[in-house]
Amino acid sequence: MKSRNKKECVAMLLAGGQGTRLGVLTHDVAKPAVPFGGKYRIIDFPLSNCVNSGIDTIGVLTQYQPFELNQYIGNGQPWDLDRLSGGAYVLPPYVKGKEGEWYKGTANAIYQNINFVDRFNPEYVVVLSGDHIYKMDYDKMLTAHKEKGADCTIAVINVSIEEASRFGIMNTDGDDRIFEFEEKPKQPKSTNASMGIYVFTWSVLRQYLIDDEADPNSQNDFGKNVIPKMLADGKKLYAYRFKGYWKDVGTISSLWEANMDLLNPKSGLQLNDPGWKIYARNSAEPPHFAAGSAEITGSIVSEGAMVLGSVKRSVISHSAYIGLGASIEDSVILPGAVIKAGAIVRHAIVAEGAVVGEGAKIGAKQKAPVAGEWQIAVVGPGAKIAPSMTVAPAEMVKEGK
Amino acid sequence: MNGVMGVIFASDNENKLNELTIHRTTASLPFCGRYRLIDFALSNFVNSGITQIGIVTRSNYSSLMDHIRMGRDWDLNRKNGGLSVFPPFVLNSSREMYKGKIEAIYSIQGFLRRCPEEYVLLSNSNIAMNIDFDEVMAAHLAAKADVTMLVHRAKPTTSRRLVVESEGNEVKDLYFSITPIAEEKDLGLNVYLIKKDLLLSLVEHEYARGHVDFEKDVLMKQLGSIRINSFLVKSHAAIVDDVRTYYNESMKVLDPAIREDLFYGDSIIYTKVKDSVPTIYKENACVKNSLIADGCEIDGLVENSILFRGVKVEKGAEVRNSIVMEDGKVMENSSVCYAITDKNVTVTAGRTISGYESYPVVIVKDKTV
Numbered sequence: 146m147k148s149r150n151k152k153e154c155v156a157m158l159l160a161g162g163q164g165t166r167l168g169v170l171t172h173d174v175a176k177p178a179v180p181f182g183g184k185y186r187i188i189d190f191p192l193s194n195c196v197n198s199g200i201d202t203i204g205v206l207t208q209y210q211p212f213e214l215n216q217y218i219g220n221g222q223p224w225d226l227d228r229l230s231g232g233a234y235v236l237p238p239y240v241k242g243k244e245g246e247w248y249k250g251t252a253n254a255i256y257q258n259i260n261f262v263d264r265f266n267p268e269y270v271v272v273l274s275g276d277h278i279y280k281m282d283y284d285k286m287l288t289a290h291k292e293k294g295a296d297c298t299i300a301v302i303n304v305s306i307e308e309a310s311r312f313g314i315m316n317t318d319g320d321d322r323i324f325e326f327e328e329k330p331k332q333p334k335s336t337n338a339s340m341g342i343y344v345f346t347w348s349v350l351r352q353y354l355i356d357d358e359a360d361p362n363s364q365n366d367f368g369k370n371v372i373p374k375m376l377a378d379g380k381k382l383y384a385y386r387f388k389g390y391w392k393d394v395g396t397i398s399s400l401w402e403a404n405m406d407l408l409n410p411k412s413g414l415q416l417n418d419p420g421w422k423i424y425a426r427n428s429a430e431p432p433h434f435a436a437g438s439a440e441i442t443g444s445i446v447s448e449g450a451m452v453l454g455s456v457k458r459s460v461i462s463h464s465a466y467i468g469l470g471a472s473i474e475d476s477v478i479l480p481g482a483v484i485k486a487g488a489i490v491r492h493a494i495v496a497e498g499a500v501v502g503e504g505a506k507i508g509a510k511q512k513a514p515v516a517g518e519w520q521i522a523v524v525g526p527g528a529k530i531a532p533s534m535t536v537a538p539a540e541m542v543k544e545g546k
Numbered sequence: 547m548n549g550v551m552g553v554i555f556a557s558d559n560e561n562k563l564n565e566l567t568i569h570r571t572t573a574s575l576p577f578c579g580r581y582r583l584i585d586f587a588l589s590n591f592v593n594s595g596i597t598q599i600g601i602v603t604r605s606n607y608s609s610l611m612d613h614i615r616m617g618r619d620w621d622l623n624r625k626n627g628g629l630s631v632f633p634p635f636v637l638n639s640s641r642e643m644y645k646g647k648i649e650a651i652y653s654i655q656g657f658l659r660r661c662p663e664e665y666v667l668l669s670n671s672n673i674a675m676n677i678d679f680d681e682v683m684a685a686h687l688a689a690k691a692d693v694t695m696l697v698h699r700a701k702p703t704t705s706r707r708l709v710v711e712s713e714g715n716e717v718k719d720l721y722f723s724i725t726p727i728a729e730e731k732d733l734g735l736n737v738y739l740i741k742k743d744l745l746l747s748l749v750e751h752e753y754a755r756g757h758v759d760f761e762k763d764v765l766m767k768q769l770g771s772i773r774i775n776s777f778l779v780k781s782h783a784a785i786v787d788d789v790r791t792y793y794n795e796s797m798k799v800l801d802p803a804i805r806e807d808l809f810y811g812d813s814i815i816y817t818k819v820k821d822s823v824p825t826i827y828k829e830n831a832c833v834k835n836s837l838i839a840d841g842c843e844i845d846g847l848v849e850n851s852i853l854f855r856g857v858k859v860e861k862g863a864e865v866r867n868s869i870v871m872e873d874g875k876v877m878e879n880s881s882v883c884y885a886i887t888d889k890n891v892t893v894t895a896g897r898t899i900s901g902y903e904s905y906p907v908v909i910v911k912d913k914t915v
Contacts, residue, residue: 432579
């Protein structure tokens, strides 16, 4: 049946992640809604990538703490996704007849929305996750998928052999066809790490989702169940090699690192790119103000911020306030946070609306990560740190403490 | 606020703004790092629930159209009401563009009649303030006034400011300042609340006699026969009349108390969203007492200045007491002092630009020094 609503490709963005490893930062919001880079949220990256790649129909699958994310996406206008046909759709789990349940796994989340995808009668579906920072043209990946006549194409990035055991690793032949998939292998055979970005031929995926749902032993997960099953069945799975910046910001340490990468011109994360803008819902703040007493170097500062103190190698988000004599180094100050006079902040993340009292000390200077993790002090959203209090490195402070 | 529509005159004092309005209307004059002057009038209207808005333009309005587009950034893309932009209207009889507000209002009388609103708020576009028109309406109704005109307390520093003498709130005398006056007066802000039918009949009457000046030919003449009230705006109101007031009013915004008045009241001032990245401060950046928009890249010295979006200040460069508009580039070891550089101006390496506090030098759009 030819439908006038037909879309060649629909994106499904998995935004339901609880993000437990981000601790207090995801206490009240889903991981994709966590602020990043002064004026963005993590979800701005996949959304902007979609729009820039020419994909205008995006289902955003939410389930954990959805309110902030729902409000943030709204009608999709900031990403130019308020379309007559297509656009951004927030898809929470819903009750179907007598049944109805939470999304059990990544594959189940898409399974539960088969009807949504079918409405657009697409040839292909792109499955994305909402917890990575990267800029990528999905259209190129889709072209590769078509050229190979693949059933599934998985984006991979080359990682170091040491890191490889933390990722899902795709072992490929000379033509990049995947013959083996290993989830977090102890002895990795290659360094092609899955980026959690899949292009599927919809008719194939649709059947696999139905079969997967019927299998009582399945965990309904792409990486654990659907991909291995497709491989076992001899389906055509190809790796798509991505070169460029990509970072999973699933932990406090990696979230902090990704923010710091914005300050380093050599990191490969360059957002000032008129050809590939990252869009965000705008906070309508006036320009930021650097007072006569301010000292700001090696940092980024966003709209509405007010800086009276000293800021080095840090990210100051919109509407944040840095008081007189306060000193911020190697830290990320999220929107609306207030750092009062004389406070010292080192290697820390101070979350939205948090208040750090006069002369408080947050975190400590560090030279290198311990066992791969920076010991980042975190002041949670809305938390109040009393004057002269100390927050130790790697400590997390919740609201009301 | 139901029952009130807004009309904004996009072009006023353009001849006195010289180089700054060669390419644009007063309404689209950049202000405060990321705004255009019309953002204040539009946001005040929208924040007061006035969503039926006509904008009357006279010339060079493409920059204005580019800025407001469908009005989405002010939530004015509506089925009912929203923005109506009136391109220059050439009056049949004289084959000339309209000369004053009377002709401008006359030219859009069809639009005014078609709209269902009972009241009209007329506003010039050279004002930056943050005000709730609900209060103006309440005062207007309480006093049973025919016209309520907004005023602020200030010293008239330029000629032709409208001085308003009131008893209580009732206006008793109106005259234009000829030379600067040293004492503070109530000065008209060129914002008027009036019943639509009354406005149309007054305008029609004067138009038929070839008069053009709303203040002189309508208000001053009607004083005594209709009740004209003044409404004092206590928070900061910036009036931009010429290059010098533009510079002075811009610099005032570096004062936190004035920024508080303009931006941090209950109402938000909206503007076109450009999705610039946050500003990058590099290793040699030294920025003091300055307002910096997003998308800048600073590796030099910036003091007592305003940088618009996307400005680059390279290593060794110095920007002092200046306004650098969008996409300006101040290259290595150059110096800019008491200057207003318009959009996309490049100051090449080692050059020096300097005006005086009383006479800031203006560098025209797209020029390279």
